[in-house]
Amino acid sequence: MRIDIISAVPDLLESPLSHSIIKRARDKGLVEIHVVNLHDYGKGNYKQIDDYGFGGDAGMVIKPEPLYKAITDLTSQRDYDHVIYTSPDGEVLSQGLCNSLSTARNIIILCGHYKGIDHRIREHLITKEISIGSYVLSGGELAAAVICDSIIRLIPGVLTDETSALSDSFQDGLLAPPVYTRPADFMGWKVPEVLLSGNPRLIQQWQEAQAVERTRRLRPDLLEDPEDIK
Numbered sequence: 001m002r003i004d005i006i007s008a009v010p011d012l013l014e015s016p017l018s019h020s021i022i023k024r025a026r027d028k029g030l031v032e033i034h035v036v037n038l039h040d041y042g043k044g045n046y047k048q049i050d051d052y053g054f055g056g057d058a059g060m061v062i063k064p065e066p067l068y069k070a071i072t073d074l075t076s077q078r079d080y081d082h083v084i085y086t087s088p089d090g091e092v093l094s095q096g097l098c099n100s101l102s103t104a105r106n107i108i109i110l111c112g113h114y115k116g117i118d119h120r121i122r123e124h125l126i127t128k129e130i131s132i133g134s135y136v137l138s139g140g141e142l143a144a145a146v147i148c149d150s151i152i153r154l155i156p157g158v159l160t161d162e163t164s165a166l167s168d169s170f171q172d173g174l175l176a177p178p179v180y181t182r183p184a185d186f187m188g189w190k191v192p193e194v195l196l197s198g199n200p201r202l203i204q205q206w207q208e209a210q211a212v213e214r215t216r217r218l219r220p221d222l223l224e225d226p227e228d229i230k
């Protein structure tokens with residue numbers, strides 16, 4: 001998979017995309033991430049990318065020209081499955097959407113800033129708009145990092161134990177059961193007996209019962225409408 005992220009503040013993306021699982025995925029060649037600095041496409045000597053919004057509202061808006069140039073520079077070089085804009089009014093990111101994005105070959109993620117981007121770019125060049133939740137961030141970079149992290153870990157070969165993504169929350173419409181490690185007794189706080197039994201069938205039954213109980217208690221909405229996470 002190749003991901004091109006267009007950003008006015010590329011430094012914000014540096015650390016989240018250079019460590020741990022994403023770093024390993026990049027090192028193994030399972031994902032290529034390129035960060036495009038929107039200022040490189042800015043206008044004039046000052047590389048201007050923003051301007052006052054029409055209509056008198058306070059706040060700057062990212063201009064259409066640099067966005068158009070940055071996006072078409074990429075789309076003229078290869079086909080993209082999705083040209084994504086991170087936006088609070090987009091489709092809310094879910095495990096189901098991550099699953100579907102993880103099968104793409106090439107993706108562009110455009111990060112907004114200030115009051116947002118000129119709406120004509122959204123109408124004509126953006127194919128998908130994604131929100132990471134019902135709150136407003138200062139810029140799309142953290143949202144882009146969340147999208148990258150949640151989809152890259154689903155690419156086959158990225159996680160060392162491939163089944164581990166499948167047993168995570170939401171994959172089967174349920175929250176994950178609790179997990180424990182050694183010591184079995186920590187200051188008198190004990191690990192559930194069944195996990196020490198060595199009986200895989202009993203352990204699996206316990207984990208399934210825990211997943212259902214936790215989902216019913218913490219996220220009953222998932223049981224009522226499993227389509228929510230599709």
Ligand code: SAH
Pocket residue numbers: 085086087088089110111112113114115116117130131132133134135136137138139140141143
């Ligand atoms: N005026 C806009 C918010 C702009 S916030 C509005 O009220 O809808 C600046 C940028 O941050 C946005 O252009 C978008 O790219 C990003 N952003 C903010 N909140 C976000 C969210 N919940 N999910 C994804 N991106 C978000």
